Amino acid sequence: MSENSSIFTELEDDGLDIEAIFGSETASTENPFEIPEPDRKQEASTEQKAEETPPPAPEKKTAAGKEEKKAGKPADPISSAVETKAQENSQKGLYDKLPIFYHKGAKETIEDTSMTFEELRIRKSEDFTDLEAGKYVSWSIEYGTIRKDVKDPEGTTIASMKESVERSREFLEMLRKSKDKNPDCFVKPKVTMKSKGTAAYKGVFGSAEEARQSDKIICLFPASDGKIYEMRKAEQGEFIAPKNKVTEFQSAKAGFIPALPPIPMSLIGQIIAFFRSFMREHEEYEALALIYWDKLEKEYFAYVPKQTVEKSHLDADLRDCPYDDESRFIRYADIHSHNSMEAFFSSEDDWDESETGLYLVLGELDHFFPEIKARIFCGGSFVPIDPATVIEGLEQEYPQGWHEHVTCRKRESRLSARRKAVPEDLDDEISH
Numbered sequence: 001m002s003e004n005s006s007i008f009t010e011l012e013d014d015g016l017d018i019e020a021i022f023g024s025e026t027a028s029t030e031n032p033f034e035i036p037e038p039d040r041k042q043e044a045s046t047e048q049k050a051e052e053t054p055p056p057a058p059e060k061k062t063a064a065g066k067e068e069k070k071a072g073k074p075a076d077p078i079s080s081a082v083e084t085k086a087q088e089n090s091q092k093g094l095y096d097k098l099p100i101f102y103h104k105g106a107k108e109t110i111e112d113t114s115m116t117f118e119e120l121r122i123r124k125s126e127d128f129t130d131l132e133a134g135k136y137v138s139w140s141i142e143y144g145t146i147r148k149d150v151k152d153p154e155g156t157t158i159a160s161m162k163e164s165v166e167r168s169r170e171f172l173e174m175l176r177k178s179k180d181k182n183p184d185c186f187v188k189p190k191v192t193m194k195s196k197g198t199a200a201y202k203g204v205f206g207s208a209e210e211a212r213q214s215d216k217i218i219c220l221f222p223a224s225d226g227k228i229y230e231m232r233k234a235e236q237g238e239f240i241a242p243k244n245k246v247t248e249f250q251s252a253k254a255g256f257i258p259a260l261p262p263i264p265m266s267l268i269g270q271i272i273a274f275f276r277s278f279m280r281e282h283e284e285y286e287a288l289a290l291i292y293w294d295k296l297e298k299e300y301f302a303y304v305p306k307q308t309v310e311k312s313h314l315d316a317d318l319r320d321c322p323y324d325d326e327s328r329f330i331r332y333a334d335i336h337s338h339n340s341m342e343a344f345f346s347s348e349d350d351w352d353e354s355e356t357g358l359y360l361v362l363g364e365l366d367h368f369f370p371e372i373k374a375r376i377f378c379g380g381s382f383v384p385i386d387p388a389t390v391i392e393g394l395e396q397e398y399p400q401g402w403h404e405h406v407t408c409r410k411r412e413s414r415l416s417a418r419r420k421a422v423p424e425d426l427d428d429e430i431s432h
Contacts, residue, residue, distance in 0.1 A: 099141070099162055099185040103128055110158060110187060117153035117161075121189060130191045133200050138190050141165060144174050144183035158187060204249075212238070220246070254383045256358065256376045260293055260332065262392040267291070267300055275337035276365050278309065284339035285309040288316050292323050293330040300332070311339070313348065333390065335360040343371040345382070353377055358390060369394075 117139040125131040139150040203216035211219030219231040230243040278285040290303045307316040323329040343363030364371045374387040
């Protein structure tokens with residue numbers, strides 16, 4: 001017996017089960033401290049199991065270059081080839097499909113895709129004036145769900161930008177996932193900043209000389225005749241003509257926009273009573289009152305200056321007025337009476353009321369409701385205004401139920417009703 005066998009004999013004598021530790025054959029034939037030979041039976045068993053277990057599904061590459069795994073099923077080469085071919089055909093159709101210019105709801109197919117985005121802007125600026133200033137216009141392409149900004153509008157053609165998007169991995173992946181396999185390619189401008197006033201080549205000036213010295217090609221300027229003129233500079237010379245339709249200026253309307261509350265009707269009632277007191281039997285006189293606004297008390301009040309009055313004339317002395325302190329008081333309106341005459345502004349009123357301000361006149365003071373007219377003076381011109389703009393109105397809210405008791409009928413309907421109620425021989429007489 002070898003040395004190793006004697007070791008196992010001793011271990012057995014000590015009560016250890018050698019077969020349980022190393023196996024039944026190890027005790028008699030093998031050295032447990034040597035590297036064992038490969039177990040051929042175990043290898044055969046492993047190979048057999050490997051044959052019984054189906055191999056994993058092969059990885060399938062789509063047109064987007066990504067891999068998908070079909071669990072438990074091998075890829076169908078015919079279906080894969082059909083899908084790939086359909087994808088290629090779809091891409092070819094998109095390559096040939098023309099892009100679309102889209103701005104403010106307007107759409108137009110771009111036939112010449114060799115032009116740059118800047119060239120497209122120039123072409124479209126005639127129809128869309130907001131595209132005139134190129135430095136304030138940016139461009140982008142929206143292709144399906146892909147959006148790309150154009151970094152160099154002057155050096156990038158529409159065709160090259162469209163192609164770069166179509167050949168991107170992002171675009172191919174979008175096509176694979178999207179239901180729409182034939183999306184439109186929209187070319188969209190965006191005005192990043194609106195230049196107020198006129199275009200870069202156009203300007204507004206105070207005189208013809210200022211326009212002449214400017215670098216603008218088209219110049220607008222006012223003249224002493226009250227008209228706006230347009231100057232156009234060309235190689236032939238300087239062209240000047242009246243501007244019939246001025247769109248470069250904002251619309252304006254003459255009038256008055258109060259910055260203070262309406263004058264209370266109670267104060268107007270006091271002034272009317274004061275004016276009526278000078279309408280005696282066989283004698284009528286004009287009178288004047290000034291309406292002030294107290295900045296501190298936030299209220300209106302009337303001041304009657306010293307005056308000498310006649311039937312159609314008055315002289316007022318406004319010197320030493322106690323309310324000339326502009327830091328506290330605002331002279332808001334001048335109001336004078338025309339006694340029983342109509343309310344109108346005479347030529348003498350035009351002479352007296354030549355300061356920027358608000359002017360009122362009361363007439364027909366012999367009636368229950370006097371007539372009132374209002375106007376402003378501004379920059380050498382008188383402009384009539386609605387008295388309700390500055391005076392608290394007489395009209396008040398009323399119950400809406402009153403309308404239920406009133407029926408409106410047109411005159412034609414009334415005549416028809418009368419014709420039905422009278423004999424035919426009187427019908428002509430009624431119509432006349």
